[in-house]
Amino acid sequence: MFRNMAKSLLTHYQLRTTEVKAKNLRSVVEPLITLALRNDLHARRQAYSVLGNHQLVKKLFDEIGPLYVGVPGGYTRVLKLGATRRGDNAPMAVIELTRKPGEAAAQTSAPEAKVAKAEAVKQAVAAAEAAAKTAAEPVAEEAEKKAE
Template sequence: MRHRKKGRKLNRTWEHRKAMFKNMAQSLVIHERIKTTLPKAKELRRVADKLVKLALRNDLHARRQAFKILENHKLVKRLFEEIGPRFQGVQGGYTRVVKLALPRKGDCARLAIVEFSRAKNIEEGVEKTGASESSEPKEDIEKTED
């Protein structure tokens, strides 16, 4: 019976799953958006949300726990200084899984994109669009009659 069992095995051993999700979490922190299969994306969301929760705690023990997963001091620094502050005051939903319409060509696997729900470019984009509209004068095109 499958009572009280969390997560998916994804046809891999425990060690392989652990290594795979570590690598995917590292890629997510580096690129802030990755493309993978839908079941992997749903499981990666759990790992990534835990990392953001650690970044929100922002203490030494949280950094050490994040280092256990990310295994790179530069990535831990980026997580705690760039990604974590974006979610200050947010209770959950740190990552988003977006299903892609077309399956993968080789094996017809369903694909998805995993990304942080508050993207860096979205926050900056709001400020840029407001400034660009006011700084550029609009040109009026007048019709001339011949």
């Protein structure tokens, strides 16, 4: 059951299931993504032994794995829906990958935006200090004249 759920999660990047199944599915999917980070022949064969689909293994290693380079863990997120399943009142949740191929560009541009914002703040502070310094010079000259 978890193999099929892992296939669906890696195919669609998101899966709606019960909370318990979603939490247990993490223990299957996260090691697969860790294998994708290794990206060697043995890791591909281990992933194939779980997934049983060459196209999905290729997608895992070529598309999903590179998104998580440098990330120590936490590749999936479980969000509780607050709703229950109609037949047995089981609490439902959505399990999803934290990063998706379409969102990779947005995530890489976010740090650049942060750097640009920090530079703008530094420039504004420097301009404010320069304005305060020029405003303080005439006051200092007046104080010297009064002291004489």
